[in-house]
Amino acid sequence: MFAAQIREAIEAAPRVKLPELTALLWRAFRAGQVSEAEAEELSGLIELRKAVGAAQTLTGSAYVKLRSPLPRKIQRPPVRSVAIERRRRLAASGPMPPALAARFTTGEAAVLRIVGDECRDKGRCVLPLDAIAARAGVGRTTAQNALRLARRLGMIEIEExxxxxxxxxxxRVTVIDREWRQWLTRGPKGIGFKNLSTTEINGFRKGEAVAASQSRLPPGSGSARQRQTKPRAQAMR
Incomplete structure (x- = not known):
């Protein structure tokens, strides 16, 4: 009876109270309230509680340690200046219509450029989040924020x-915004000027050159062609 009470206390007590329960267990053993087999079993249960720590779950009378994932390695670009240049170039390349792009930062727009290219070429984006962030030249948190905001605005659909x-x-990320899908299909429109037909000015410039040459001749001398034809006319007479 006393052994069952100690077992319940061990299972419910926090780890800081386990040393007190250990002392209580051995006092009960010396007093004959707990048998040797029960004392060994309860002592092993206390040691197991101490070993597994906070990440544990109770299964019957034993504790099974939960397997915690390995800590995530911090993602850093090899050359920070190159990553900054890449994200600016991607954001300035027109990843989406201007009305939509105005809602995102430079890094977020670069992330959506990577996602948009994958959806245009393959119909969907199944790249890992770290790969998207590395290609866009941003961190993992920026990539997460970009995808969350785009989903909140109804631009993409994310399937876990x-x-x-x-x-x-x-x-699996899919673009569902109609305007963005059309933008990806057609590509960004170029910004420039219309090609206008220019006026033919070759003859006009030639006339200006002739007029300028005549203005430099002495008064009454006429043009060069007139000077050449005048002696011929006199010879024929």
């Missing part, structure tokens, strides 16, 4: 692909 007992597959 969870697996049981294994690492989840990358999310």
């Amino acid at each position: 692909r969870r697996l049981t007992g294994a690492k989840n597959l990358p999310n």
Whole structure:
């Protein structure tokens, strides 16, 4: 009876109270209230509680340690200046209509450029989040913020692909905004001027040159062609 009470106390007590329960257990053993087999079992349960720590779950009378994932490695660009130049270039390349692009920062627009290119070429984007961030020259948090904001605005649809007992597959991202889909299909429109037909000015410039040459001749001398034809006319007479 006393052993059952100690077992319940061990299972419910926080880890800081386990040393007190250990002392209580051995006092009860010396007093004959707990048998040797019960004392060994309860002592092993206390040691197991101490070993597993906070990440644990109770299964019957034993504790099973939960497997915690490995800490995520911080993603850093090899050359920061190159990453900044890449994200600016992608954001300035027209990844989406201007009305939509105005709602995102430079880094977020670069992320959506990568996603948009994948959706245009393959119909959907299944790249891991780290790969999207690396291609866009931004961090993982910026990539997450861009996708969350785009989904909140109704521009994309994100399908989570969870697996049981294994690492989840990358999310499947699909562009559902009609204006953005048309933009990806046709491409950004170029900004420039219309090609206007110019006036033919070759003859006009030739006339200006002739007039200028005549203005430099002495008065009454006439043009060069007139000077050449005048001696011929006199010879014929």
